[in-house]
Amino acid sequence: xxxxxxxxxxxxxxxxxxxxxxxxxxxxxxxxxxxxxxxxxxxxxxxxxxxxxxxxxxxxxxxxxxxxxxxxxxxxxxxxxxxxxxxxxxxxxxxxxxxxxxxxxxxxxxxxxxxxxxxxxxxxxxxxxxxxxxxxxxxxxxxxxxxxxxxxxxxxxxxxxxxxxxxxxxxxxxxxxxxxxxxxxxxxxxxxxxxxxxxxxxxxxxxxxxxxxxxxxxxxxxxxxxxxxxxxxxxxxxxxxxxxxxxxxxxxxxxxxxxxxxxxxxxxxxxxxxxxxxxxxxxxxxxxxxxxxxxxxxxxxxxxxxxxxxxxxxxxxxxxxxxxxxxxx
Amino acid sequence: xxxxxxxxxxxxxxxxxxxxxxxxxxxxxxxxxxxxxxxxxxxxxxxxxxxxxxxxxxxxxxxxxxxxxxxxxxxxxxxxxxxxxxxxxxxxxxxxxxxxxxxxxxxxxxxxxxxxxxxxxxxxxxxxxxxxxxxxxxxxxxxxxxxxxxxxxxxxxxxxxxxxxxxxxxxxxxxxxxxxxxxxxxxxxxxxxxxxxxxxxxxxxxxxxxxxxxxxxxxxxxxxxxxxxxxxxxxxxxxxxxxxxxxxxxxxxxxxxxxxxxxxxxxxxxxxxxxx
Numbered sequence: 001x002x003x004x005x006x007x008x009x010x011x012x013x014x015x016x017x018x019x020x021x022x023x024x025x026x027x028x029x030x031x032x033x034x035x036x037x038x039x040x041x042x043x044x045x046x047x048x049x050x051x052x053x054x055x056x057x058x059x060x061x062x063x064x065x066x067x068x069x070x071x072x073x074x075x076x077x078x079x080x081x082x083x084x085x086x087x088x089x090x091x092x093x094x095x096x097x098x099x100x101x102x103x104x105x106x107x108x109x110x111x112x113x114x115x116x117x118x119x120x121x122x123x124x125x126x127x128x129x130x131x132x133x134x135x136x137x138x139x140x141x142x143x144x145x146x147x148x149x150x151x152x153x154x155x156x157x158x159x160x161x162x163x164x165x166x167x168x169x170x171x172x173x174x175x176x177x178x179x180x181x182x183x184x185x186x187x188x189x190x191x192x193x194x195x196x197x198x199x200x201x202x203x204x205x206x207x208x209x210x211x212x213x214x215x216x217x218x219x220x221x222x223x224x225x226x227x228x229x230x231x232x233x234x235x236x237x238x239x240x241x242x243x244x245x246x247x248x249x250x251x252x253x254x255x256x257x258x259x260x261x262x263x264x265x266x267x268x269x270x271x272x273x274x275x276x277x278x279x280x281x282x283x284x285x286x287x288x289x290x291x292x293x294x295x296x297x298x299x300x301x302x303x304x305x306x307x308x309x310x311x312x313x314x315x316x317x318x319x320x321x322x323x324x325x326x327x328x329x
Numbered sequence: 330x331x332x333x334x335x336x337x338x339x340x341x342x343x344x345x346x347x348x349x350x351x352x353x354x355x356x357x358x359x360x361x362x363x364x365x366x367x368x369x370x371x372x373x374x375x376x377x378x379x380x381x382x383x384x385x386x387x388x389x390x391x392x393x394x395x396x397x398x399x400x401x402x403x404x405x406x407x408x409x410x411x412x413x414x415x416x417x418x419x420x421x422x423x424x425x426x427x428x429x430x431x432x433x434x435x436x437x438x439x440x441x442x443x444x445x446x447x448x449x450x451x452x453x454x455x456x457x458x459x460x461x462x463x464x465x466x467x468x469x470x471x472x473x474x475x476x477x478x479x480x481x482x483x484x485x486x487x488x489x490x491x492x493x494x495x496x497x498x499x500x501x502x503x504x505x506x507x508x509x510x511x512x513x514x515x516x517x518x519x520x521x522x523x524x525x526x527x528x529x530x531x532x533x534x535x536x537x538x539x540x541x542x543x544x545x546x547x548x549x550x551x552x553x554x555x556x557x558x559x560x561x562x563x564x565x566x567x568x569x570x571x572x573x574x575x576x577x578x579x580x581x582x583x584x585x586x587x588x589x590x591x592x593x594x595x596x597x598x599x600x601x602x603x604x605x
Contacts (some may be wrong), residue, residue: 019445021444033460033461142589148580148581293460305448
């Protein structure tokens with residue numbers, strides 16, 4: 001445990017400058033956008049006289065130089081103040097925290113499904129490389145890997161929501177159903193089936209392919225030959241010697257995929273009209289809400305860093321070699 | 330046996346190459362077969378596919394020929410995919426080479442920037458960039474490249490770190506070549522092969538990101554793309570699902586072609602290596 005702690009502390013410290021670059025970069029990028037929050041606000045209320053414009057700019061601090069505002073933004077961020085959203089008229093952080101749980105449920109379930117089923121099918125395929133099960137799964141996963149997730153979402157919703165009416169087409173829960181507790185949880189889960197499936201399938205294919213490739217590699221190792229020479233049952237070799245060693249790279253992949261999955265949820269939330277973090281990003285783009293979009297980019301970066309820290313912990317617990325140099329130092 | 334022969338021997342390589350050739354031919358001949366603007370209205374709205382030979386794949390809800398749109402859409406997908414990958418590879422290779430060759434503070438600073446780009450979801454970055462710079466093809470290419478250059482940069486740096494200690498680099502230094510000249514003329518070309526191997530993955534993901542962006546309406550409205558076709562078909566998803574399904578299949582085939590080709594190529598190159 002000490003090993004994992006030291007590793008995480010080192011990674012956490014090294015991610016501070018990285019996050020700082022993200023903050024400055026996001027701020028400057030959105031700064032380059034034509035028009036500012038006041039322009040967007042005026043457009044929404046139908047214009048105003050120059051005196052109002054001036055006073056609004058002053059109240060938002062928009063009359064100061066870029067450097068001064070960047071400094072203001074960074075110092076406010078240290079107090080967890082992400083600024084004020086133009087389209088919602090509320091603090092950015094509040095809106096993001098309100099939307100984030102939906103997206104975390106979506107991503108968490110998709111990750112669990114992709115990792116669980118993907119590695120399981122990968123073991124089936126990798127247990128006997130070259131077998132018919134292996135070939136079918138390999139070809140199927142390659143085809144699945146090429147499917148655009150938002151298109152898969154549309155197809156799934158046409159088949160299972162429109163034609164078969166098994167699942168709802170959109171939303172996160174039945175509106176104004178008054179459901180509480182477990183009934184509400186089931187309702188949300190029922191709404192999440194199709195979005196989770198459309199987000200997960202691509203990664204399922206990825207994990208399957210990685211697991212299979214890792215196992216094919218492991219079969220050629222000497223320790224597997226030794227296990228066979230000892231006369232161990234094939235099942236035991238497959239699970240304890242081959243699959244176990246092929247599993248580690250998948251854990252690394254979990255961290256690497258966190259960012260792309262967060263990006264993918266933007267489109268999936270659009271397809272299924274889920275009021276989540278990704279849809280918020282789209283609303284911010286549509287409403288030219290620069291403070292909100294900056295906040296979204298910063299929070300997503302923090303999220304990805306956190307997921308990677310979790311993966312580091314898992315990795316250190318799984319592999320005794322990881323972080324050993326930290327513990328020794 | 331040449332690499333091409335090996336490539337054609339493996340089923341993956343042959344199928345992948347066939348798909349890609351077909352796509353390239355489609356994209357290049359789009360103007361010849363469908364000289365009209367694919368966004369022009371040519372017939373009644375919502376003709377189902379395979380019912381009227383004048384519109385083999387039917388028409389959309391504005392009466393535009395789906396086949397013509399599909400064929401013209403292949404241009405945007407391929408162009409954006411290849412251009413974004415090219416930009417990402419060039420920028421990534423240059424930054425990676427510079428970081429690996431310079432070392433020290435420059436290396437540290439550049440790699441932290443790479444880290445920063447990697448913790449921001451590429452799709453969010455592209456979304457923000459397009460929303461700031463306005464939707465047009467060059468902007469979309471840059472937006473996608475912005476999220477894709479980090480992997481080649483890391484790989485190039487790792488390669489350069491191993492190459493810079495070789496004898497021929499020392500020799501170049503002895504004959505008085507300047508560091509920048511050594512980095513670009515001696516080190517970079519030798520670090521390029523593994524970086525280029527990434528290109529197919531980047532092309533495939535660029536095609537998918539482009540499609541997702543135009544699905545969300547963030548592409549040039551005057552150019553047909555498969556993503557915008559899917560978005561357009563979504564309005565009549567219940568009554569005419571084929572409008573969204575057809576361009577999706579084209580997208581899938583394109584990406585599959587790229588993956589199959591790269592897998593076949595990988596096998597062909599590995600086979601050659603094992604032999605020599």
